[in-house]
Amino acid sequence: MSKLYLVGIGPGSGKYLTKEAVDVVNSSEIVIGSKRALNLFPDMGAEKIELNAQNMGEMLKLAVSKAAEGNMVALLSTGDPGFSGLLKSIQKIKGNLSVEVVPGISSIQLCAAELQIPWDEANIITMHGKGFSSRLLPLLSNGRPTIILPNTTIKETVNYLIEKGIDPKRASAVCENLSYENEKVVKTSLEELLGEKFGYMCVLVVY
Ligand SMILES: C[S@@+](CC[C@H](N)C(=O)[O-])C[C@H]1O[C@@H](n2cnc3c(N)ncnc32)[C@H](O)[C@@H]1O
Secondary structure, eight states, rough: OEEEEEOOOOOGGGGGGOOHHHHHHHSSSEEEEOHHHHTTTTTTSSEEEEETTTHHHHHHHHHHHHHHOOOOOOEEBBTTTTTTTTHHHHHHHHHOOOOEEOOOOHHHHHHHHHHOOOOGGSSSEEOOTTTTTTTTTHHHTTOOOOOEEOSSOHHHHHHHHHHOOTTTTTTEEEESSSOOOOOOEEEHHHHHHHTTTOOEEEEEOOO
16 A cells, blocks of 8 residues: 655764654655755665755655555655654645654754753743744743744744743753754843844753
């Protein structure tokens, strides 16, 4: 029976790839993923198809149709496909095709490990691709740490929180480029975060 493999590749470094992810990718005939994701599998013999923000919709449809034709297709999703990953988009278009999800280590998990936050006791929320969620502000007053995948820059997100009345002195942390050589972890107040420079790959924690 035709099946599409949706493979979680972890936060970025090869050391956080699971053996199952490597085995599935190395057995696949077609592997679709971002350049960064494809580069994690130097030994694969499959046809590689690069996916990027511009061709995303088209490539997801291609993954479904190639798998439906009977090819073994692996679609690579950063972190875990089920958390702010490709699972939701694939569920919308897969029709009758069966899908197997190979879990990966999420940036949320690595962030929780780095900051030693027991994440069963944390609020976890993504704003990635959605904008500021009305769910966010109530979470910040329930006494638990909140782990956030931001939609915009850290600066914009922190400014939004302060504008909405969150104490600028509130303890917070940013984990940037987790698992990469340029990984950076900053633990400070919200207002102090505004003085730091961060790129796009960040997880924000508000304590
Ligand atoms: C489309 S979401 C994918 C999340 C992914 N499914 C997961 O489980 O981590 C992409 C966002 O995840 C976060 N992210 C992914 N990898 C990261 C890393 N290595 N370090 C920090 N944040 C990361 C960033 O906020 C990035 O904008």
